[in-house]
Amino acid sequence: MSEILKELTTLSHDLGREDRKLAILGEGNTSADLGDGTFWVKGSGSSLGTMKPEQFARVHKREVLDFVEREASEQEVQDFLQACRVEPSMPHPSVETFLHALCLELGGAKWVGHTHTESMLSILASKAGAEPFLRHIYPDVIVVCGRHVAVVPYVDPGLELARAVRGELIRFREAHGKGPKLLLMVNHGPVALGQSAREVFNILLMADKWARALNGMGTWGGPQYMSEADADRIDKRLDEAFRRRQILGGKP
Ligand SMILES: [Zn+2]
Secondary structure (H helix, E strand, O other), X not given: OOHHHHHHHHHHHHHHOHHHOOOOOOOOEEXXXXXXXXXXXXXXXXXXXXXXXXXXXXXXXXXXXXXXXXXXXXXXXXXXXXXXXXXXXXOXXXXXXXXXHHHHHOOOOOEEEEXXXXXXXXXXXXXXXXXXXXXXXXXXXXXXXXXXXXXXXXXXXXXXXXXXXXHHHHHHHHHHOOOOOEEEEOXXXXXXXXXXXXXXXXXXXXXXHHHXXXXXXXXXXXXXXXXXXXXXXXXXXXXXXXXXXXXXXXXX
């Protein structure tokens, strides 16, 4: 088994551990780019916490990206997901394969993890939506999850969601000159875009802590947001860049 597939299986187990409350049952999915025009993505219907290497499908990235441009019926989407596999013996890829291909291509990620984090759903599925995550409450979030987060409104999972994500990734890159580390999907959950499996795990853990901190603030009068200038300063500080490398095991 390849090192990447082994690491992807471990990452999935880490994200699917029930006590972490990031994903239960069939929720969430993971992917890893192989750098040869293909990527591994979770098979449809399998559970992150119990994933076996043979429950991932390896798919052709270009074909998946091209299909996002097309109008297709539900049946055509399912037929395509079968057809984009490298080997027909591999499992049926997740319907979020399109979203993963976009994060790996336009988002600049090498590893992607998506969960339905309980603490984040308390906010993303509330009347507040993604709004509380648009400003910062403490420095470590900026270091791990990025100075800015990408956001998409609720849209039907599959092709329609992929197109919304494509639009947001293009907008984000134009606005900030790089891809996001964290994409928030309203009424759905977070997506972490990392350069390593470790980075994906860290982003999702920190995003969970961020949401839990926000959820606990009602008693104390709501968040006291950092100023934009202070958030910018943390984002640019050299010692934070060093810390980011230490924490993420990847590029600052
Ligand atoms: Zn989902």
